[in-house]
Amino acid sequence: MRIKKGGIMRKRGITLCSLLLVGLSLVLTACGSGGKKIVIGTQNYTEPKIIAEMYKALIEDRTGLTVEIKPDLASSKVVIEGMRNNELHMATLYTGEVFNGYFEVEQTKDREKVLQQAQQGFSEHYQLKWFDPYGFENTYAFTVRKEVAQKYNLQNVSDLKPYADTMRIGVDNTWLERESDGYRAFQKTYGFQFKEAFPMQIGLVYEAVANEEVDVVLAYTTDAGLKQYDLQTLRDDKQFFPPFDASPVVREETLKEYPELEEIVSLLIGKIDADTMTELNYYVDVEHRSEKEVAVEFLRQLGLLE
Amino acid sequence: MKALDLFGGSYADFLRERYPDILRATAEHLGISGISVAAGCIVAIPIGIVLARHPIPWLQSVIFSIANIFQTIPSLALLAILIPIFGIGTKPAVFALFLYSLLPILRNTLAGLQSVDKSVLESARGMGYSAAQQLWHIQLPLAFPYMMSGIRMTTVYVISWTTVATLIGAGGLGDLIFTGIGVNKNELIFTGAAAAILLALLVDFILGNLEKWVMRKTGTTKSDTTISY
Amino acid sequence: MADSLLKFFQYVTDQAAHLLFLSWDHIIMVLCGLALAVAVGVPLGVVSARFPKLAGVVLSAANVIQVFPSLALLAVLMIFFGLGFKAVVIALFLYSLLPITRNTYVALKQVDPSMIEAGTGAGMSPLQLLFKVQLPLSLPFLMAGIRLAAVIAIGVATLAPLIGGDGLGREIYSGLSARNNIKIYAGAVPAALLAILADIGLGKLQQRLKASRKPKVAD
Numbered sequence: 001m002r003i004k005k006g007g008i009m010r011k012r013g014i015t016l017c018s019l020l021l022v023g024l025s026l027v028l029t030a031c032g033s034g035g036k037k038i039v040i041g042t043q044n045y046t047e048p049k050i051i052a053e054m055y056k057a058l059i060e061d062r063t064g065l066t067v068e069i070k071p072d073l074a075s076s077k078v079v080i081e082g083m084r085n086n087e088l089h090m091a092t093l094y095t096g097e098v099f100n101g102y103f104e105v106e107q108t109k110d111r112e113k114v115l116q117q118a119q120q121g122f123s124e125h126y127q128l129k130w131f132d133p134y135g136f137e138n139t140y141a142f143t144v145r146k147e148v149a150q151k152y153n154l155q156n157v158s159d160l161k162p163y164a165d166t167m168r169i170g171v172d173n174t175w176l177e178r179e180s181d182g183y184r185a186f187q188k189t190y191g192f193q194f195k196e197a198f199p200m201q202i203g204l205v206y207e208a209v210a211n212e213e214v215d216v217v218l219a220y221t222t223d224a225g226l227k228q229y230d231l232q233t234l235r236d237d238k239q240f241f242p243p244f245d246a247s248p249v250v251r252e253e254t255l256k257e258y259p260e261l262e263e264i265v266s267l268l269i270g271k272i273d274a275d276t277m278t279e280l281n282y283y284v285d286v287e288h289r290s291e292k293e294v295a296v297e298f299l300r301q302l303g304l305l306e
Numbered sequence: 307m308k309a310l311d312l313f314g315g316s317y318a319d320f321l322r323e324r325y326p327d328i329l330r331a332t333a334e335h336l337g338i339s340g341i342s343v344a345a346g347c348i349v350a351i352p353i354g355i356v357l358a359r360h361p362i363p364w365l366q367s368v369i370f371s372i373a374n375i376f377q378t379i380p381s382l383a384l385l386a387i388l389i390p391i392f393g394i395g396t397k398p399a400v401f402a403l404f405l406y407s408l409l410p411i412l413r414n415t416l417a418g419l420q421s422v423d424k425s426v427l428e429s430a431r432g433m434g435y436s437a438a439q440q441l442w443h444i445q446l447p448l449a450f451p452y453m454m455s456g457i458r459m460t461t462v463y464v465i466s467w468t469t470v471a472t473l474i475g476a477g478g479l480g481d482l483i484f485t486g487i488g489v490n491k492n493e494l495i496f497t498g499a500a501a502a503i504l505l506a507l508l509v510d511f512i513l514g515n516l517e518k519w520v521m522r523k524t525g526t527t528k529s530d531t532t533i534s535y
Numbered sequence: 536m537a538d539s540l541l542k543f544f545q546y547v548t549d550q551a552a553h554l555l556f557l558s559w560d561h562i563i564m565v566l567c568g569l570a571l572a573v574a575v576g577v578p579l580g581v582v583s584a585r586f587p588k589l590a591g592v593v594l595s596a597a598n599v600i601q602v603f604p605s606l607a608l609l610a611v612l613m614i615f616f617g618l619g620f621k622a623v624v625i626a627l628f629l630y631s632l633l634p635i636t637r638n639t640y641v642a643l644k645q646v647d648p649s650m651i652e653a654g655t656g657a658g659m660s661p662l663q664l665l666f667k668v669q670l671p672l673s674l675p676f677l678m679a680g681i682r683l684a685a686v687i688a689i690g691v692a693t694l695a696p697l698i699g700g701d702g703l704g705r706e707i708y709s710g711l712s713a714r715n716n717i718k719i720y721a722g723a724v725p726a727a728l729l730a731i732l733a734d735i736g737l738g739k740l741q742q743r744l745k746a747s748r749k750p751k752v753a754d
Contacts, residue, residue, distance in 0.1 A: 041699075044712050070618065070699050072708050075488035078618075082699065087618045173481075174488040176327075199485060200475035203712035204394050208475065213395060288715050378730045380690035383723035386707045390716045462602055469604035470694065473711060483607045487697065492614065499607030506602055 037066050038254070038261070041079045041088035044072040045202050046284045046291065047138060047222060047246075047277060048092040051268070053295035055090065055248070057305055058264050065258065075174050076100070084126050089254040090265070093118075093130070094138060094244040099180040102126070107180070111243045118247075127252045131265055136222060136274040139244040140175070141233040143219040145209060149232040156237035160216065161192045169194040170214035172202040181241055189240045203285075206231070222278045224285035246277075267304055320493045328482065332501055334396075335478035339465045339509075342400050346407030347457060354415030354453075355441065366416075373409035381406065381467045385474050399471035399478075406467070407460045414456025418449025447524045454517040458510050465506040469498070479505075539717070546717045558725055560701035564620065565688045568627025572635050572684060575628070577677070580639025581665065590640060597633035605630070605691045609698050618699030623692065630691055631684035638680025642673030675745040682737035689730045703729070 040055060042048035049071050056067040070088060073079050076097050082088035098105055098118045103125045105117050115133065122128040142157050149155075152163055160167070176183045176199055187193050198214060205217040206225025219226055219233065226233065248265045255262055272280075276298075283294045299305035321328070350373075357366050376384065384405065388398035422445050430440050472480030479498045486494030547554065583590035600608075608629065612622035646669050654668045693704035706722025709715075 044708070046713055049709075071705065072696050072712065073618075073699060074484065074697065077488065077490050081490060082618050085617055087699065173485045177485055177489040177491065177494070198475070198477065199481055200394075201473065201712055203714055204475045207394060207714060211393065285713050285715075288713075288717065374734075375731060378686050378734045379727040380693045380723075380730055382690070382693040382704060382707055383726040383730075386711065386719045386723040387727070389711075389719060466602050466604050469606045472606070473697075473708070480604070480606055483604065483610055484697075487610045487613070495607055495610045495614075499604055499611070502604045502607070503599075503602055 036064070036258075037068055038090060038258075039068045039070055039088050040090045041073050041082050042069065042071045042091065043076055043079060044074065045220065045223070046281050047220075049291045050280050050284060050295050050298075051092045051134070051246075051248075051272075052090075053292045054268060054299055055265070057292075057296050057299055058267060059261070061305060062264055063258070063260055077174075080122075080126065080128075083128055083249070083251055086251070086253075090248065090250045092134075092246055093249045094246050095133075096139065096181065096242040096244040098122075099242055101179055109239055109242055111245065114243050115245060115247075122249065123252065129250050129252050129255055131248045131250070132269045133245040133247045134268055134272040134277075135270045136272055136277045137243060137245050138220050138222040138274075138277070140181075140241050141219050141221050141236070143209065143217050143226065143231045143233045144215065145212075146230055146232050148215065149234075154232075154234055156235045157190060157240075158237050159234065161190070164192045164194050167194050167215040168196045168198065168213075170198050170200060170205040170208045170217040172205070172218065172220075173199045175199070175218055186240060189238050222274055222281055224278065224282040227278070227282060228286045271302060317493060321497070324497075328497060328501060331477065331479050331481050331498070332505060334476075335465070335468055335480075335502065336505065336509075338396055338399055338403065338471060338476060338478055339461065339468045342403035342468075343407050343457065343461050343464055345400070345404040346411050346460065349404075350408050350411035351415050351453065354412050354419060355446075357416055358419035358445070359437070359441070370409070370413070373412055376405040377409045381470050382473065385470065389474060394475045396471075396476045398474060399468070399476035403464050403468060403471075407464055410456045410460045410463075411453070414452045415449065418452025419445050421452065422448045447521075450520065450524075451517065454513065458513045458517075461509050461513065462506045465502060465509065469502055543717050543720055547721055550721065554703075554706065554721060554725060557701065557703050557705055557722070558729065561689070561692055561695075561703045561726070561729065564623050564692050564695065564700065564702060565627060565685065567624045568688050568692075569631055569681065569684060571624070571628040572631030573681065576632050576635035576680075577639050579632075580636045581643065581670075583636065583640045584643035594633075594637055594640070597636055600629050601633045605694055606697070609691075609694055613698040620700060622698055623695040623700040623702075627688040627691055630687050634680040634683040634687070635677070636680075638676050638683075639673060642676035643669055645676070646672050675741055678737065678741040678744055682734060682741060685733045685737060686730050689726065689733060693726050 038059060040052040042052050049069070052069045052071070056069060059065055059067050070082075073082065076091075076093055077100065079088060079091045079093070080097075080102070083091060095111075095114045095118045098114060098121060099107075103121045105121065106113070108114060108117075115130075119130040122130050142160065144154060152159070154160060171183070174182075176197060179185065183193075183197060194216065198208075200208065202220060202223070203225075205214075205219060206223070206229050208214045209217045209231065210229040217231075219231070221233065225231070248268065250261065250265055280294050280298060283289045284291050296305060353369065357369070379387075381402065384402045385398055388402055392398035392401060426444060427440055430444055435443065468476075468478050469480035469483060471478050472484045479502045482494045482498030482501070486492065486496075486498065579593055583593050605626070608626050609622065612625050616622040616625060650668055650672065651664060654664045659667065692700075692702050693707060695702045696705045696708050703722045703726040707719055707726065708722075710718030710720075710722060
């Protein structure tokens with residue numbers, strides 16, 4: 001019995017060669033990420049993504065740098081860690097994040113003091129420059145459907161107390177775990193808890209409450225979902241949540257390497273108020289326009305881009 | 307190293323404090339996986355039986371192709387595709403995993419039924435067994451190990467993939483993992499993963515024992531039925 | 536319904552460049568993972584076929600990895616390797632390992648003993664036997680393993696964005712967060728197509744290898 005080796009060997013040779021070629025081209029592509037690049041990281045909701053697109057447009061317009069956006073990172077914490085590890089260079093962060101276990105902080109609800117602590121603390125411990133705020137705050141707000149608010153006459157969070165043990169609440173993925181402004185701390189301050197708490201991505205909570213899958217949600221105040229589903233936010237009467245002013249944050253090392261960035265980043269400081277931000281979020285989340293389009297349009301309106 | 311400082315006394319404290327959440331997530335997880343696989347069995351096994359009795363090659367081909375597509379499509383993509391239809395939450399997750407479980411169960415049922423020696427069926431017919439009796443008394447018992455093998459394999463995979471359901475608000479152990487990523491707490495990631503794996507192993511073990519018990523009751527002997535997946 | 540379909544096609548055509556880019560990223564990650572898995576898994580399979588005791592250990596280990604929930608594995612790898620590409624490729628490599636290793640092992644064990652006898656009879660050394668007889672004959676089944684691994688890898692790669700990676704999962708996930716069904720489909724449909732095409736394509740390759748491996752018996 002003779003084995004026809006020719007055909008088999010050729011096929012095997014071809015397979016091996018193609019695998020080698022693939023391997024080589026991969027190595028080349030993967031390693032060949034040359035060129036000066038700034039990486040902006042964002043959390044998994046629309047707001048920081050729009051701002052990231054704004055900076056991408058500004059930086060690429062005014063410098064020779066390219067900007068890559070890494071969106072949908074699981075939380076601000078992941079973003080901060082990413083910046084610490086030099087995997088990200090820039091991001092949008094909120095002052096209240098300072099209480100989330102990064103360094104020693106003084107417990108205060110004063111806006112100025114919280115901002116100061118953020119700026120000092122992150123520079124000292126993480127070598128990040130926390131710029132002054134854009135001009136809006138995006139904090140947590142307990143939210144219910146309008147009919148429910150009217151039915152039980154709910155205006156403040158404390159008004160929920162008598163009904164809470166029958167209510168299911170939808171929250172973002174991290175609130176249940178947060179130390180100083182999370183569920184456990186909330187229970188201590190307000191003195192009640194809900195029947196059941198469901199963590200999910202923040203984008204999903206609005207639909208969940210509108211569809212009556214949950215009764216209360218912990219929304220973000222500048223999210224479009226509030227307007228889209230005509231929901232009512234309740235006042236944080238015990239002032240449980242810290243301030244959450246939004247600012248650009250950049251690695252100090254990156255600023256040293258590209259000093260021109262400092263001016264560009266500062267262009268947006270004080271230029272975006274809460275109503276504007278909510279409107280921009282609305283364009284993307286409800287009207288389904290792209291973050292890039294909305295960002296560029298806004299910059300043109302401000303005269304920062306042609 | 308960050309990863310190592312979750313062990314020691316602190317992990318025991320963590321478990322003690324969080325076990326209600328962990329149990330709740332596990333129950334949700336088991337619910338989603340269990341219903342999906344059960345639904346898969348309810349649909350795939352009868353189809354397998356019908357195909358075995360009435361072999362129509364082109365129909366078999368079509369059904370297998372459709373089931374195979376559900377297996378091939380990435381789980382997240384399948385989940386996402388179902389959202390506009392089912393909304394978010396457990397419904398699309400259960401349906402997606404149900405679709406995912408169809409092929410292995412169907413394939414194993416068919417293979418099991420077809421593995422029965424034709425001569426055995428012939429002699430049964432000769433002895434006066436009706437078609438239904440042949441099915442119930444001969445084919446199914448002999449096919450049972452194959453079917454169980456498919457069900458066990460599917461269950462293990464479904465339990466593993468149910469973790470992804472957290473991304474569409476369906477709950478389950480994926481919640482622990484995803485939250486752990488967000489708050490940088492390795493204990494959560496580890497616990498979510500460990501619980502899912504333990505759950506899979508436990509269910510596999512229980513199903514294995516169930517298989518043995520059924521076979522003992524029906525007096526069939528076990529054959530080697532590991533089918534390559 | 537037709538209106539949504541129209542909007543979907545409009546979006547896809549608008550974003551064609553972006554989506555193609557994401558698809559390319561996706562494919563690259565999968566290919567890297569697969570290439571590594573072949574480079575490591577085939578030798579592992581060969582060694583396992585020679586040393587049955589090792590086979591038990593290797594296959595069990597690979598089995599455990601297979602059952603590890605993908606979300607968790609990605610998270611763990613992110614802790615060690617940081618955000619992005621590297622961690623994802625390692626995850627894909629790990630998930631591809633079992634199908635490739637096991638199929639190599641099984642295929643080698645299934646090689647017709649008479650072929651081996653013929654080869655030894657012709658004066659081949661064990662190494663020559665491996666490369667000229669056993670591996671070529673195992674190729675179809677090995678391809679089946681690669682095919683399965685590719686489908687699994689494409690699936691796991693859709694989760695890459697959760698740890699900062701690229702790929703079509705970006706579009707899916709972004710659509711999920713923004714509750715934008717069109718975006719969800721713009722990511723999910725190409726991902727599904729990619730998997731199906733890979734399955735069909737590699738399946739055809741598998742058939743071709745199976746056909747060519749039938750040895751011609753000469754007198």
